[in-house]
Amino acid sequence: MSLVNLPSCNLIASFIFCSFFLLTLAKTVQPGTYWYHSHTRGQYPDGLRGPLIVETPDSPHKGKWDHDLTLTLSDWYHDQMPGLIAKFISYANPTGAEPVPNSALMSDTQNLKVAVEPGKTYFFRIINMGAFAAQYLWFEGHTMRVIEVDGVWTDEAEADMLYITAAQRYGVLVTMKNETSSNFAIVGSMDQVGRAKYRISALPRVFVSLFLFSFFPFTSSVKRRVLLTSEPSLK
Numbered sequence: 001m002s003l004v005n006l007p008s009c010n011l012i013a014s015f016i017f018c019s020f021f022l023l024t025l026a027k028t029v030q031p032g033t034y035w036y037h038s039h040t041r042g043q044y045p046d047g048l049r050g051p052l053i054v055e056t057p058d059s060p061h062k063g064k065w066d067h068d069l070t071l072t073l074s075d076w077y078h079d080q081m082p083g084l085i086a087k088f089i090s091y092a093n094p095t096g097a098e099p100v101p102n103s104a105l106m107s108d109t110q111n112l113k114v115a116v117e118p119g120k121t122y123f124f125r126i127i128n129m130g131a132f133a134a135q136y137l138w139f140e141g142h143t144m145r146v147i148e149v150d151g152v153w154t155d156e157a158e159a160d161m162l163y164i165t166a167a168q169r170y171g172v173l174v175t176m177k178n179e180t181s182s183n184f185a186i187v188g189s190m191d192q193v194g195r196a197k198y199r200i201s202a203l204p205r206v207f208v209s210l211f212l213f214s215f216f217p218f219t220s221s222v223k224r225r226v227l228l229t230s231e232p233s234l235k
């Protein structure tokens, strides 16, 4: 979902257009988990993006959860897009190698803690709002039940881990353990080789390992863990 060529020279016009766009959208598209972002000059990896949830009282899974929460994943660059794009679209980059993210964010922040009530079921709407990298996601010690994919309700399906590429969304039910003795990590782990595999398909094998190291120097720093914190008194 994108706002292409929004008239950035006029903020009021942009705001009116944007509000109208979102209202029209909410009335016409099917309910579900979406996100909005700018498609102009790489604004969205720098922050012009956000979740867009279209709710409905008529979900086929109505009544299965106690609370719903939105969780976003994204890659994050320490340099801003104007500079990165200039290097990306340049004769000095003949292979078209994309800029490599420096780290990962969850819900556009660090050190996120998600307070939950023991025994309750949460509907997590998970969105990869990243510019480039896919992420694996899992809840330590918990199983997910997928009920929505990219804005479409699905039959319930269990999953221990999800692979979420940039722009994809999943809606999952997670039931908390009925005890408060420990916290559990929600882990988003950036895919370090997916794009590399795609890119190297036409290259001689002898260059493969060299290629991987030169273009994907990811380290464990791109794994983001946040805590699922049991708080019995939470209301």
Ligand SMILES: [Cu+2]
Pocket: 001, 002, 037, 039
């Ligand atoms: Cu887009």
